[in-house]
Amino acid sequence: MTMAKFDEPGYYKHEDLLKVDYHPPRTGWMDTPVDFRPGTYIYPGKAKNLKYLDLPNPRNWAVTDEDWKLQENWKEIVLDGMAERLRRYRTFRLFMDICVRCGACADKCHFFIGGGDPKNMPVLRAELLRSIYRKDFTALGKILGKIAGARELTYDVIKEWFYYFYQCTECRRCSVFCPYGIDTAEITMMGRELLGLLGLYVNWAIEPVANCFRTGNHLGIPPHGLLDTLEFMVDDIEEATGIKVDIPMNKKGAEVLFVTPSGDYVAEPGIQTCMSYMILFNEIGLDYTWSTYASEGGNFGLFTSHEMIKRLNAKIYAEAKRLGVKWILGGECGHMWRTMHQYMNTVNGPPDFLEVPKSPFTGTVFENARSAKIVHIMEFTADLIKHGKLKLDPSRNDHIRVTFHDSCNTARGMGILEEPRYVMKSVCNNFFEMPENTIREQTFCCGGGAGLGTDENMEMRLRGGLPRGSAVKYVQEKYGVNQLAAMCAIDRATLITVCDYWAPGVKVTGISELVANAMILKGEKKRTKNLRLETIPGAEEEDTAQGNIEHLETIEGMHTTKGGSSNE
Amino acid sequence: MNVFISLAAVVFLFLAGLLGAGAGLDALFGIVIPYIAIFLFLGGLIYRVMIWANVPVPFRIPTTSGQEKSLPWIKQSKLDNPSSTLGVIGRMALEILCFRSLLKNTKTELHEDGHVAYGSSLWLWLGSMAFHWSMLIILLRHIRLFIEPVPGAITFLHKLDGFLQIGAPVFYVTSFIFPIALLYLLFRRLGDPKLRYISLVNDYFPLFLLIGVGISGFWLRYISKTDIASVKELTVGLMSFRPVTPAAISPLFYGHLFLVCVLLGYFPFSKLVHMAGVFFSPTRNLANTNREAHHANPWDYPVKVHTYEEYEDEFREKMKAVGIPVEKE
Numbered sequence: 001m002t003m004a005k006f007d008e009p010g011y012y013k014h015e016d017l018l019k020v021d022y023h024p025p026r027t028g029w030m031d032t033p034v035d036f037r038p039g040t041y042i043y044p045g046k047a048k049n050l051k052y053l054d055l056p057n058p059r060n061w062a063v064t065d066e067d068w069k070l071q072e073n074w075k076e077i078v079l080d081g082m083a084e085r086l087r088r089y090r091t092f093r094l095f096m097d098i099c100v101r102c103g104a105c106a107d108k109c110h111f112f113i114g115g116g117d118p119k120n121m122p123v124l125r126a127e128l129l130r131s132i133y134r135k136d137f138t139a140l141g142k143i144l145g146k147i148a149g150a151r152e153l154t155y156d157v158i159k160e161w162f163y164y165f166y167q168c169t170e171c172r173r174c175s176v177f178c179p180y181g182i183d184t185a186e187i188t189m190m191g192r193e194l195l196g197l198l199g200l201y202v203n204w205a206i207e208p209v210a211n212c213f214r215t216g217n218h219l220g221i222p223p224h225g226l227l228d229t230l231e232f233m234v235d236d237i238e239e240a241t242g243i244k245v246d247i248p249m250n251k252k253g254a255e256v257l258f259v260t261p262s263g264d265y266v267a268e269p270g271i272q273t274c275m276s277y278m279i280l281f282n283e284i285g286l287d288y289t290w291s292t293y294a295s296e297g298g299n300f301g302l303f304t305s306h307e308m309i310k311r312l313n314a315k316i317y318a319e320a321k322r323l324g325v326k327w328i329l330g331g332e333c334g335h336m337w338r339t340m341h342q343y344m345n346t347v348n349g350p351p352d353f354l355e356v357p358k359s360p361f362t363g364t365v366f367e368n369a370r371s372a373k374i375v376h377i378m379e380f381t382a383d384l385i386k387h388g389k390l391k392l393d394p395s396r397n398d399h400i401r402v403t404f405h406d407s408c409n410t411a412r413g414m415g416i417l418e419e420p421r422y423v424m425k426s427v428c429n430n431f432f433e434m435p436e437n438t439i440r441e442q443t444f445c446c447g448g449g450a451g452l453g454t455d456e457n458m459e460m461r462l463r464g465g466l467p468r469g470s471a472v473k474y475v476q477e478k479y480g481v482n483q484l485a486a487m488c489a490i491d492r493a494t495l496i497t498v499c500d501y502w503a504p505g506v507k508v509t510g511i512s513e514l515v516a517n518a519m520i521l522k523g524e525k526k527r528t529k530n531l532r533l534e535t536i537p538g539a540e541e542e543d544t545a546q547g548n549i550e551h552l553e554t555i556e557g558m559h560t561t562k563g564g565s566s567n568e
Numbered sequence: 569m570n571v572f573i574s575l576a577a578v579v580f581l582f583l584a585g586l587l588g589a590g591a592g593l594d595a596l597f598g599i600v601i602p603y604i605a606i607f608l609f610l611g612g613l614i615y616r617v618m619i620w621a622n623v624p625v626p627f628r629i630p631t632t633s634g635q636e637k638s639l640p641w642i643k644q645s646k647l648d649n650p651s652s653t654l655g656v657i658g659r660m661a662l663e664i665l666c667f668r669s670l671l672k673n674t675k676t677e678l679h680e681d682g683h684v685a686y687g688s689s690l691w692l693w694l695g696s697m698a699f700h701w702s703m704l705i706i707l708l709r710h711i712r713l714f715i716e717p718v719p720g721a722i723t724f725l726h727k728l729d730g731f732l733q734i735g736a737p738v739f740y741v742t743s744f745i746f747p748i749a750l751l752y753l754l755f756r757r758l759g760d761p762k763l764r765y766i767s768l769v770n771d772y773f774p775l776f777l778l779i780g781v782g783i784s785g786f787w788l789r790y791i792s793k794t795d796i797a798s799v800k801e802l803t804v805g806l807m808s809f810r811p812v813t814p815a816a817i818s819p820l821f822y823g824h825l826f827l828v829c830v831l832l833g834y835f836p837f838s839k840l841v842h843m844a845g846v847f848f849s850p851t852r853n854l855a856n857t858n859r860e861a862h863h864a865n866p867w868d869y870p871v872k873v874h875t876y877e878e879y880e881d882e883f884r885e886k887m888k889a890v891g892i893p894v895e896k897e
């Protein structure tokens with residue numbers, strides 16, 4: 001047996017990770033330097049990526065280096081950058097001024113809960129920046145210095161920022177509980193922008209950004225590669241359903257442009273989610289198109305800078321215009337929807353050349369998207385189901401006992417909570433909610449959002465994933481839950497690790513996959529395989545719900561009662 | 569350390585007021601400093617508010633805490649995810665009057681077996697509400713010291729607050745709740761290691777200052793009674809810009825007054841500006857209408873993008889080879 005390395009979950013013993021010491025160290029936080037322990041920090045952005053994007057100070061360096069090769073005048077750059085942002089963002093200025101350090105946010109952050117490092121309390125994460133603000137931008141801080149909570153901007157402060165602003169997944173859970181709505185994600189975004197001015201990025205975010213700028217998607221898939229990928233999926237769809245679907249690609253004059261995160265092009269369960277979109281669109285006969293240029297709905301610019309959000313996202317409306325579509329439909333993703341919902345219309349809009357989205361099948365006008373002209377796949381699907389436009393056999397999903405992970409961005413940056421639940425309950429007979437402190441607006445991050453989902457950050461991912469993992473384990477033990485649905489590409493990648501570690505036996509799925517498996521398609525063959533090309537339990541012999549439940553009980557050896565917290 | 573600095577500073581300030589006035593500096597503590605304090609308070613507060621008001625809100629980023637407005641048959645959470653001005657007003661009113669977000673507060677515990685448990689934790693909410701509301705009532709009660717005749721509403725408030733009529737003088741409920749709530753907030757800060765770790769002088773000082781104001785006020789009212797008529801002479805004098813320092817006022821009153829003046833002067837330059845700031849918070853005071861209406865960024869600027877033309881130029885041959893339509897053959 002080979003020993004696991006720090007970038008593998010097996011390296012970490014459960015009992016070690018669970019020994020969380022919530023007692024702060026003896027030294028005050030200003031006097032406690034960062035400990036760059038492998039497994040808790042992310043590798044720096046490579047020079048070639050910064051160069052490609054024309055970002056400042058491209059060079060290769062290592063986090064553990066003494067010298068991070070900053071510009072001569074790094075201090076001035078940071079302070080000027082702060083001054084500029086304080087003039088531009090009311091959030092930044094206000095949040096620097098009004099925190100009362102009541103601590104209501106302290107134990108709301110998954111990284112603090114799972115790790116106990118006091119600087120992962122949202123309030124202290126913000127203080128890392130606020131202390132510099134006091135020193136250089138407030139009267140009392142200038143006069144009284146440390147007594148007024150101010151401190152000098154030093155090289156070590158920069159290192160500390162780099163560590164802790166990349167230990168925040170910008171999930172905004174803290175801001176739900178803060179009496180003033182102070183959003184530490186916003187402060188993290190400012191912190192990361194300031195670091196960016198010094199050429200300090202993490203490669204796991206900036207490489208996708210560079211890829212995305214060039215090829216249209218984070219993974220760097222070129223146009224012919226994308227077509228290839230989708231063609232593979234078409235074959236798998238045919239194998240599972242007997243139906244051959246089309247791939248409309250860069251098709252001018254289509255009614256709808258479909259964009260989805262590139263996570264859906266690779267690896268299970270992303271690809272099944274992607275196949276499911278194709279099945280759905282084919283079945284209802286949607287006149288749509290994919291785009292190789294707008295082949296990414298996600299936007300790692302959100303984890304980089306406001307400017308980068310705009311640079312990457314410009315392609316979406318540009319492509320909609322070039323192809324002459326009427327409106328845009330977006331796939332299952334979290335941070336993509338924070339961008340599409342809260343930023344896109346401002347940074348790249350308004351897209352007056354598009355039409356107010358209207359479902360060609362139900363006639364529903366999506367009033368809430370009347371200006372941005374982009375509709376969420378769950379809004380679209382819920383509307384179809386409500387109008388009886390899909391033929392569904394939920395019993396095909398009876399071997400699945402599913403719970404739902406609200407993604408941070410869609411929950412707290414949009415509020416799409418009921419649509420996915422309605423869809424899931426329409427296609428699954430066994431739906432169970434996790435405890436109420438861990439869902440909806442109080443949902444917990446997967447631990448790997450905002451550019452943190454890389455393997456070298458494994459310890460932090462497992463720690464940050466603990467609250468979610470614990471909630472999954474709870475419903476697994478209580479209701480026999482065996483699948484966790486999430487409408488987010490990052491979740492579909494990172495929650496696999498989290499579940500394997502904290503709630504082994506629970507698989508991760510996209511919601512659309514559940515829909516496509518339950519859909520009775522025109523001319524389909526007898527469905528014995530699901531989209532993962534696994535045999536559907538019970539499908540061979542008998543197709544009744546009863547049979548499936550019994551099957552489940554025998555294979556899982558679990559006592560399962562229906563209902564319970566299943567939220568109607 | 570931070571605690572002692574703060575406590576010492578407040579004790580020192582109180583004694584300065586008390587002894588200063590005792591040593592014949594009535595005019596300084598009764599006239600000059602109050603004017604400076606009011607000036608700093610009003611000027612500072614206006615200055616702070618103007619700064620916030622002048623910083624744009626480039627993006628519409630409400631923290632949505634409930635169901636969005638979408639399909640007509642899905643029930644929107646109109647207060648937690650408002651899409652109209654009315655909804656926003658409701659959300660803000662509940663936030664400001666009831667500290668609604670603190671009502672959601674939970675205490676998180678990690679058990680040894682890896683189970684994370686959440687308990688409701690309302691003490692902070694309770695202590696905070698008790699402190700703020702009793703402070704507001706006490707402030708309103710003070711109006712009788714400034715205005716003649718005393719407005720009816722204020723007299724009514726006195727009656728209400730003094731409903732526990734235990735002999736004379738009338739005991740006001742808020743006189744007790746105020747310091748008790750503050751002491752709770754102080755001990756909470758000291759008792760919880762996390763909170764102690766994040767607490768600065770900026771946090772202890774206002775607590776001690778407010779406790780000092782509360783206790784000295786209590787003393788003035790119930791223990792060594794001041795001559796209200798003389799106090800009123802002073803306040804009315806200050807307000808009419810014909811200041812006087814009546815001789816019958818005790819040094820203790822000046823101690824109280826000085827602490828209040830320090831509080832006023834300190835207010836705009838400290839975290840206490842949250843009183844005004846809470847109204848400005850973009851995560852709370854914006855409607856979630858991002859896709860419904862365009863929100864303009866006043867400092868928006870053009871950025872370098874990768875155009876479709878550049879993209880096609882790089883990949884044209886590959887695209888043609890697999891039959892993806894291109895613009896330029």
Ligand code: HEM
Pocket residue numbers: 100101102179180663664665667670692695696700753754757771774775778840842843844846
């Ligand atoms: C619109 C008016 C106000 C609102 C909505 C408001 C709201 C709040 C909230 C929600 C907290 C956090 C909970 C806590 O720590 O107690 C807080 C803390 C505090 N407020 Fe206010 N406040 C207002 C006005 C004031 C004023 C006028 C003062 C003082 C002169 C004040 C002094 C404080 C202090 C000292 C704390 C910190 C308490 C602690 O250390 O725990 N507030 N306020």
Ligand code: SF4
Pocket residue numbers: 098099100101102103104105106122123177178179180181182
């Ligand atoms: S909840 Fe808000 S005010 Fe309280 S400590 Fe956290 S950020 Fe500061």
Ligand code: SF4
Pocket residue numbers: 108109110111120121122125167168169170171172173174175184185188
């Ligand atoms: S945004 Fe999320 S990750 Fe960041 S400090 Fe707040 S709770 Fe923690």
